[in-house]
Amino acid sequence: MTNRIDSQSGTTPTPKLMVRLILEQDDHVVALKRRKKIGGGYGLVGGTVCKNESLKDALVRETYEEIGVMLDKDMLQLVHVMQRFKKLTQTVSMVFFFRYHAKPQTLSVREANKFKEVVWLPLNNLPQNMSASLVEGMTSAVRGINYSEIIV
Numbered sequence: 001m002t003n004r005i006d007s008q009s010g011t012t013p014t015p016k017l018m019v020r021l022i023l024e025q026d027d028h029v030v031a032l033k034r035r036k037k038i039g040g041g042y043g044l045v046g047g048t049v050c051k052n053e054s055l056k057d058a059l060v061r062e063t064y065e066e067i068g069v070m071l072d073k074d075m076l077q078l079v080h081v082m083q084r085f086k087k088l089t090q091t092v093s094m095v096f097f098f099r100y101h102a103k104p105q106t107l108s109v110r111e112a113n114k115f116k117e118v119v120w121l122p123l124n125n126l127p128q129n130m131s132a133s134l135v136e137g138m139t140s141a142v143r144g145i146n147y148s149e150i151i152v
Helices: 055-067 132-143
Strands: 016-025 028-034 046-048 077-086 091-101 115-122 147-151
Touching: 016 055, 016 132, 028 055, 046 055, 055 091, 077 132, 091 132, 132 147
Parallel strands: 016 091, 077 147
Antiparallel strands: 016 028, 016 046, 028 115, 077 091
């Protein structure tokens, strides 16, 4: 089934389900520096929800795959949901942002083919080369806004 937007046929798109992690500690958030400029230079831990996988299970899996941290899924707090429309591909995604308050630990890049490094970024001074949808999701979550829509 496709998730392309088709207003003329009257079909409802099946959105792609995505999860993102706002891993926080002392007003900083974990970000991954990408090797390629897909969606900006920095991204949050996360990815696509697989078939027959819960949102939290997907985020636990993605976090371990990307930075080697095993999360307690009961400690994940849903803080924001975003409906994202991509003009170029005419696709829609539902992006679920979860907050997790981190304990000090060693973080490492486990997918070196995708990411250069894992860093702690100050929440009040995010880099310019972060995708608009991630910045929107994080700022909305911090402000207590639980839903947004964005066209990119």
